[in-house]
Amino acid sequence: MTHFIIQPPPVPSLAVAGSSARFPLARVFCIGRNYRWQADEPAPTGPPSWFMKPASAVLDAHEPVHYPPQTRDFCHEVEWVVALSAGGRDLPAQEVEARCIWGYGVGLDLTRRDLQQEAKRQGQPWEPAKAFDQSALCAPLVPAAQCGHPKQGAIWLEVNGRQRQQADLADLLFGVPELVALLSRSVRLQAGDLIFTGTPAGVGPLQVGDTLSAGIEGLGAFSSTVLAPTKE
Ligand code: MN
Numbered sequence: 386m387t388h389f390i391i392q393p394p395p396v397p398s399l400a401v402a403g404s405s406a407r408f409p410l411a412r413v414f415c416i417g418r419n420y421r422w423q424a425d426e427p428a429p430t431g432p433p434s435w436f437m438k439p440a441s442a443v444l445d446a447h448e449p450v451h452y453p454p455q456t457r458d459f460c461h462e463v464e465w466v467v468a469l470s471a472g473g474r475d476l477p478a479q480e481v482e483a484r485c486i487w488g489y490g491v492g493l494d495l496t497r498r499d500l501q502q503e504a505k506r507q508g509q510p511w512e513p514a515k516a517f518d519q520s521a522l523c524a525p526l527v528p529a530a531q532c533g534h535p536k537q538g539a540i541w542l543e544v545n546g547r548q549r550q551q552a553d554l555a556d557l558l559f560g561v562p563e564l565v566a567l568l569s570r571s572v573r574l575q576a577g578d579l580i581f582t583g584t585p586a587g588v589g590p591l592q593v594g595d596t597l598s599a600g601i602e603g604l605g606a607f608s609s610t611v612l613a614p615t616k617e
Pocket of ligand 1: 415417464581584
């Protein structure tokens with residue numbers, strides 16, 4: 386048995402709908418813009434951008450989130466989340482659903498928007514804007530064996546009961562099999578990887594005390610609250 390110098394970090398994991406078992410997380414990939422934010426927006430000219438968050442940044446979605454440090458513009462992005470049970474390189478899109486996808490969920494890509502805008506201006510990396518502690522929430526994952534491989538369904542987010550984001554999974558510019566295939570040309574995907582598939586229009590700021598609710602038709606819904614900043 387390997388002797389570790391320090392206690393090995395815990396395996397990050399997510400709840401599974403209807404089960405006490407948990408889904409262990411390897412890595413978190415996030416897709417950039419993947420919905421039209423305006424009706425007259427031109428079709429994308431190339432593949433979408435992607436970035437990562439540490440798996441340890443992912444929280445079960447019913448947990449409250451502390452307002453993060455170093456921002457005055459803490460923003461919600463509701464997203465369809467894909468969980469992989471197998472990976473590989475150069476995956477053919479038509480084989481992705483059957484070979485690689487374990488299940489689906491609804492999640493939040495939380496963003497320090499002011500830091501992201503600054504990073505874009507200066508051509509700097511996005512990690513300070515995207516990869517901070519508690520920067521992703523995800524509701525219990527639903528096995529594809531139960532929900533199938535959705536092709537449509539409402540995706541929505543409300544803050545304090547007011548609608549902020551509303552779209553349909555059918556509006557994705559790049560579909561899930563295509564996204565997984567594209568990523569697999571860049572990295573060797575693996576079991577336990579999560580993919581956040583991009584957010585619809587209506588992203589906006591959160592304040593301490595806000596209650597947010599989000600869901601995807603057929604995949605569940607959740608509510609969370611924004612707590613005051615913590616020093617822990
Ligand atoms: Mn996002």
